[in-house]
Amino acid sequence: MIVVVAFHAAGAVKSRLEELGFRVEEALAGGRAVLCGSGADELLHLDHLKQLRAWEGVEEVHFSQPSTKVVGQESRIVDLGEGVLIGGDAIVIMAGPCTIESESQIFATAEAVAHAGATVLRGGAYKPSTSPYSFRGMGVKGLELIAAAGKRFGLKVITEVMDPRKVDLVAQHSDILQIGARNMQNYDLLHEVGQSSKPVLLKRGLSARYEEWLMAAEHVASSGNEQIILCERGIRSFESGTRNMLDLASVPVMKELAKLPVIVDPSQATGKRDLIAPMSLAAIAAGADGLLIEVHVNPEQAIKDGAQSLAPAQFEALVPQVQAVAGALGRSVLLPVVA
Ligand code: PEP
Ligand code: MN
Numbered sequence: 464m465i466v467v468v469a470f471h472a473a474g475a476v477k478s479r480l481e482e483l484g485f486r487v488e489e490a491l492a493g494g495r496a497v498l499c500g501s502g503a504d505e506l507l508h509l510d511h512l513k514q515l516r517a518w519e520g521v522e523e524v525h526f527s528q529p530s531t532k533v534v535g536q537e538s539r540i541v542d543l544g545e546g547v548l549i550g551g552d553a554i555v556i557m558a559g560p561c562t563i564e565s566e567s568q569i570f571a572t573a574e575a576v577a578h579a580g581a582t583v584l585r586g587g588a589y590k591p592s593t594s595p596y597s598f599r600g601m602g603v604k605g606l607e608l609i610a611a612a613g614k615r616f617g618l619k620v621i622t623e624v625m626d627p628r629k630v631d632l633v634a635q636h637s638d639i640l641q642i643g644a645r646n647m648q649n650y651d652l653l654h655e656v657g658q659s660s661k662p663v664l665l666k667r668g669l670s671a672r673y674e675e676w677l678m679a680a681e682h683v684a685s686s687g688n689e690q691i692i693l694c695e696r697g698i699r700s701f702e703s704g705t706r707n708m709l710d711l712a713s714v715p716v717m718k719e720l721a722k723l724p725v726i727v728d729p730s731q732a733t734g735k736r737d738l739i740a741p742m743s744l745a746a747i748a749a750g751a752d753g754l755l756i757e758v759h760v761n762p763e764q765a766i767k768d769g770a771q772s773l774a775p776a777q778f779e780a781l782v783p784q785v786q787a788v789a790g791a792l793g794r795s796v797l798l799p800v801v802a
Pocket of ligand 2 (some may be wrong): 561562731757765768
């Protein structure tokens with residue numbers, strides 16, 4: 464690490480670094496000292512080192528070690544079992560309603576998306592609603608319904624968990640634990656899913672920078688669970704023409720930084736049905752390893768997010784287009800074994 468400090472204060476800072484186990488070399492430049500510390504683990508002393516900024520005379524503190532110890536070390540493929548791998552050559556399509564509404568709705572949607580080419584069924588049983596007066600999900604009944612629908616049609620299941628106390632319950636009914644955008648920095652929740660044996664899908668926070676998203680993944684990974692999928696779902700911007708701003712640059716950036724699979728959710732990103740197909744194709748072109756798309760048997764009757772949900776026929780028309788773009792990149796789309 465490098466600390467730039469006023470000459471008169473250099474001795475005290477140097478001693479502090481040495482106390483922490485660093486070897487310190489000192490150079491003088493323009494009335495200031497540049498201290499170069501090496502030989503100790505910066506992350507082990509993170510708080511002490513950050514606090515150097517509060518020390519008299521200290522002007523700059525630069526870390527030289529990466530900010531993560533687990534994420535970004537090696538490329539990872541997430542294995543859902545039965546040949547469903549995320550982050551390999553094959554693109555995985557996850558589809559289903561925003562929220563589970565009834566047995567007939569989730570079963571009909573599951574059948575339609577399995578038939579069209581999805582391998583994972585999505586649907587929320589616990590919904591993070593902005594208004595407390597909005598539908599907040601079916602809870603345990605919803606979990607049971609989505610698990611049964613997934614099983615019936617040979618689909619893996621993804622559903623959101625919001626409460627650290629419900630991680631085990633949700634994990635019993637789901638193949639992937641979804642952490643929603645609003646909870647990306649809920650560290651207690653991240654640590655709890657970090658102790659689960661189920662893979663975690665970590666959505667990007669509404670205004671999260673790449674580094675913050677990366678560090679959220681590190682919270683999960685450092686708690687023991689390295690089976691993490693990142694999901695870009697759009698961020699807040701000044702533009703009001705779409706629900707969020709879909710940042711597709713995050714796909715190659717985060718794949719490189721985190722070395723984790725990255726998928727894209729064009730539904731939350733755009734808020735508009737007509738934009739789902741073009742943005743899905745753009746996501747695959749940008750290198751996404753999968754898509755998370757809202758599909759509803761009858762979008763006009765959806766309790767939530769109908770405007771950003773595809774009808775089954777629209778979803779069915781999109782899958783071959785995704786295959787064509789994937790094929791152009793030497794990739795394929797993983798297709799389900801429909802029961
Ligand atoms: C959702 O997937 O329905 C959802 C609420 O997503 P996000 O957390 O990205 O807003
Ligand atoms: Mn939704």
